[in-house]
Amino acid sequence: MTDGEDPVVLVVEDERDLADSFAALLDGDYSVRVAYDARAAVDLYDETVDVALLDRHMPGPSGDEVLQHIRDEPGDCGVGMLTAVDPAPDIADMAFDEYILKPASRNELTSLVESLLRRTTCDEALRRHYRLTNKIALLEEHLEPAELSASEEYQRLQAELADIDRTASEAVAELDSEDVGAILHSDSEP
Numbered sequence: 001m002t003d004g005e006d007p008v009v010l011v012v013e014d015e016r017d018l019a020d021s022f023a024a025l026l027d028g029d030y031s032v033r034v035a036y037d038a039r040a041a042v043d044l045y046d047e048t049v050d051v052a053l054l055d056r057h058m059p060g061p062s063g064d065e066v067l068q069h070i071r072d073e074p075g076d077c078g079v080g081m082l083t084a085v086d087p088a089p090d091i092a093d094m095a096f097d098e099y100i101l102k103p104a105s106r107n108e109l110t111s112l113v114e115s116l117l118r119r120t121t122c123d124e125a126l127r128r129h130y131r132l133t134n135k136i137a138l139l140e141e142h143l144e145p146a147e148l149s150a151s152e153e154y155q156r157l158q159a160e161l162a163d164i165d166r167t168a169s170e171a172v173a174e175l176d177s178e179d180v181g182a183i184l185h186s187d188s189e190p
Contacts, residue, residue, distance in 0.1 A: 008031045008048050009031070009051045009053065010032075010035065010051070011033070012040075013035075013058075014059060019035075020034065022104075025106045038060055038065055039060065042069050045069065047074045047076075050116075052078070054080070055081075055083050056081055057083070063081065077120070078097050078098075078117060079096045080116055081099045083099070084101065084102045088139075089139065090153070095131070097127065098115065099134065099135075136158060
């Protein structure tokens with residue numbers, strides 16, 4: 001996103017009325033591009049896209065494949081899966097930032113876009129932390145405890161999150177008062 005320009009949001013949804021509804025809800029606050037299938041999404045995506053909202057299941061290539069295309073291309077796009085597909089352990093390896101079940105209100109949609117825009121300013125380690133905590137919370141909300149304990153994907157996500165938390169704790173513990181002062185001082189400067 002360049003200064004002075006509206007953030008660019010790519011809406012990918014095969015149900016035209018729903019896609020147009022999402023676009024209408026976002027139009028005015030954002031520059032919105034709409035794709036009604038995965039092929040059009042790939043054509044419309046470039047590094048100027050700040051946020052992509054993807055449906056998972058569409059005829060032809062899926063939203064999962066569009067997600068992979070976005071992650072393989074240059075750019076720092078925040079991706080929200082906006083779908084009717086309940087999350088399952090298969091989400092563990094998907095590189096989305098948020099996962100929201102349809103339908104979504106205007107407030108939910110704009111909140112999702114704003115959250116994704118804020119995250120694009122974070123470093124990759126923090127974005128990875130957000131992704132992992134989001135996936136864990138989704139699985140905990142939609143799966144039974146027995147399913148969670150049997151899921152290798154869920155256990156792997158928890159181990160990855162614990163590693164990130166441990167590394168962050170160790171880094172913070174190594175900071176001395178001068179480091180903390182320098183960090184606080186640099187954040188307060190314009």
